[in-house]
Amino acid sequence: MKSLSIQQILDNIENEVVFEAYSEDESFKIKIDEYIPYVCAAIHDGSHMRDDVRDKCLLSNYERWYEEDPHTAEFVETFPVLIQGCDSRFEYDLNRAPATAVYEEAWGKQVWKDPLTSSQKQVSLAKHTAFYEVVEALIKKLETKFKSCLVYDIHSYNWKRWDRPVPVFNIGAEKVDKERYGSYVESWRDELAQIELENIHNYSAINDVFYGRGYLLEFVTNRFKNTLVLATEVSKIYCDELTGESFPEIINQIKEGFKTAILNHAFQFVKTETTYKVGSKQVNILHNELESDLIKIDKQLFQLVNDFELLSVINPINLEFEKKKFLASKYTYEPQFKYNPLNINPFEFKRKLSNIKVEKINDISIQNMYVDTINSYFDKVDLLANLGTNKFLYNSLRYFGEPSKKDIENANFILYCPEFRIDNHGDYTEEEVINLFQKATDDYGFQFDIEVSDDIASKALVINSKRKVVIKKGVKFDKRFTNGLIEHEIGVHMVTTMNALDQPLKIFSVGLPVNTLTQEGLAILSEYYTDSINHNRLRELGLRVMAVHMLTSGKSFNETFMLLMEEYKMLPEDAFYLTTRVYRGGGFTKDALYLKGFKTILNYVDQGRSLDNLLIGKTSVEYIDTIDELVERKMINKPKYYTKIFKKHLENPEINPILHYIFNGIKD
Structure with missing residues (x-):
């Protein structure tokens, strides 16, 4: 980061230059991403001491740290x-x-072993004076530009000093004009009180342990009549006061809490007290440009995982050969699947993941999304590194999970639904299916390859990294089902792939953690809206859950195959493919997520939520608030392509009454 003289900083503020810099002597740091009428200050965050005074200091690093405000x-x-x-x-x-x-x-402690000289004191006081010259110029600019201004003056304190319960957050408001700003002090306390901290009771108060008698509040309040300073103390619950050890999880929880609290509070102040045009949502008072560190981290992650395609690796390359041997053996032969060799070194790959400096992302919501995504790739690497071994199942369970008791109950509910008939209108030939897929891609305006292959366990598959649709050779496609399959593969999986390519952040091509739940939920929803889910497809969703349950219960490939045939009356070839989907690699539990994902998306739609931003890439419902915020801040793009059946359903929301009844019976 660059260093600027005090005069250069003052000139930048006067000319409304957006910048980030240290002062020339690095005594303070200032960041202005946008001129906006609220300021955050952390004036005790630092711990640096210049050499000539450090040499005279009697206090240890820990003793100084104890009274400083780290992490503020x-x-x-x-x-x-x-x-x-x-x-x-x-x-x-x-x-x-x-x-x-x-x-x-x-x-109560002597600070210096030898008194500071007059010149040493003057150097320190010159830094103090320079800092307040900048503060004065900044507040003057913001008050002049926006009529009024708000300052969040953030500190921390050692709560263990007290022999009584003390607040997690304390607002010192003794010198605040209560008649004019009392309601903002109260609302700030209310916002702080809503911050959730794991295993910590959050009690927030006004003028409890501190009263707001600090010089920053006094300096600004005396010079500016339209600026409110909120002196806010955070108890050092985020570290061990006795050792100086920090607690990263609690620090992140406080960051998340402050983001929400300040957005809500500052939004009301800015909208009511200033001339700044805030728009309709709180995120409009955040900066809307992608920070350089975020762009670098996103690029680094994308370059590392771009060719990482889980499904293309775990599909057996000898699937059809093993199927013939299995069926010929009258179901006694245990299939021996083979896989393409890994194109990565797992240890080296994880080392490179670890080197991504995700902590440099300032926005805590975005940072968390990247942290979780990187962690998910650690799990995926462990999954692939154990392909074909017993450890594969363990890692699959760690990443995808296993069916819960409720999932199994829902699967059984579907499996024992009375059979219902939907006219399938006959079958398509393989060539007709290829032409229909090609027409669908053309209608959307996509450029995708379409390939026919024996080496997939499903009827169709989108390989995102290669922009390819693979159709299983020789499979019959009834006409009604094919309409849903096209919406499933083209209208959802390909739409989200192409929308991701349109994003300035490539994390949406990389895929958010366990995006299968959301992506397959959307895909099944598209089948539901096309009225293409017949009784067999409905059973398939339930049988996938049951097959995974059999796997995790210790059943062998042959035992699960026989159960699917004997108890659930599947045809031998269909039972083989379904069992293979679940047992490939050593035990792949992903298929249990389809039904759960569909119910998740149904609930999401029932809440009146728009599907739009879920289509911007390989998203997860879990991160929709962050995604919505990024779209609102214009940091990422709205979806360029939109699933046609979703749009059609909005215009004409007709649902097959039988399917509607069945899916309403699935428990949350």
């Missing part, structure tokens, strides 16, 4: 305007007036 800048780094102190408060305290800013004694 990190709590609010998401926001567009941030100013943070980089020097230790023991060199000079930015929250004290100049006359008392350089300590002789602090919290």
Whole structure:
């Protein structure tokens, strides 16, 4: 990051230049992504001391750390305007007036073994003066531009000092104009009180342990009549006060909590008190450009995993040969599947994943999405590294999970539904199916290859990285089912693949964690809306769950195959393909997610939620709030392509009453 002189910083503010820089002596850091009427400050975040005063300091690193406010800048780094102190408060305290800013004694301890010279004190006080020159220029610019301004002055404190229960968040409002700003103080406390912290009771208060008597609040309040400063203390629940050890999970929870709290609170203040045009949603007061570190991290992740295609690797290359041997043996032969060799070194791949500096992403919601995605690839690598072994099943369970008791009950409910008949209108030839798939891709305006292959266990498959649709050779396609299959593969899987390619962030091509649940849920929904789900397809969804349940219960390939034939009356060839789907690789539990994913999407639609942003790429419902925010902030694009049957259903929401009745019976 560049360093600027104080005059250069002041000139940038005067000319409304967007910038991020250290002061020339690196005593503080300022970031202005956008000129907007709220500011976050973390003036005690730093711990640096220049050499000539450090040599005289009696206090250890830990003793200084104990009274500093570590991580407070990190709590609010998401926001567009941030100013943070980089020097230790023991060199000079930015929250004290100049006359008392350089300590002789602090919290009962002598600070210096030899008194500081006059010139040493002057150097420290010059830094103090320069910092407040910048603060004054910044607030003046924002007040002039927007009439009013809000400052979140973030600190931390050592809660174990107290012999009584103390708040997690304390607002010091003694010097705040209560008549004018009292409601904003109260609403800020209410927002802080809603922050959820795992295993920590969040009690938030006003003027409990601190009263807001610091110099930053005093300085700004005395000079600017239309700026509210909220001096906010966070108890050091996010670290061990006795050792200095930090707790990353709690730090992230506080970051997430502050993001929501400040967005909600600042939005109301900005909308009511300022002339800034805020739009209709809270995220409109966040910066809407992709930060450079995010772009670098996204590119690094994409380059690493772009050719990583799980399904294309775990499909047996000798599927048809093994099927013939199995059927010829009267179901006694145990298939010996073979797979293409891995094109990655698992250890090297994971090392490169570990080197991605995801912590450099400032926005906590986006950071969490990338952290989870990278972690999911650790699981996928472990899955592939154990292809064909007993460990494959363990890793599949870790990534995809296994059917719950409710999943099994739902599968049984579907399997024992009375048979219903839907006219299939005959079958298509293989050539006709290829032509229909080609026409569908042409209608959408896609450029995709269509291939016929023996080496897939399903009737059709989209390979995203190769932009290819693979159709299983020799399989009969009844006409009604084919309509749904085209919507499933082209209208959903290919649509989301192509929309992902249109995104500035490639994580949506990479795929969010366990996106199978959402993607297959959408795909089954497209079949539902086309009224192409016949009784056999309905049973197939239930049988996939039951086959995975048999796998995880310890049944062999042959035992599961026989159960599917004898108990569920499947034809031998169909039972073989379904068993293969589940047992390939050593035990692949993905198929249990189709029915669960479909119910998840049905619930999502029933809540009145739009499907649009789920179509921007390989998304997951779990991250829809972050995706919606990114779209609203114009950091990613709305979907370029839209599943046609979804649009048609919005215009004419007719549903097959039999299917509607059945699917309503599936439990959440």
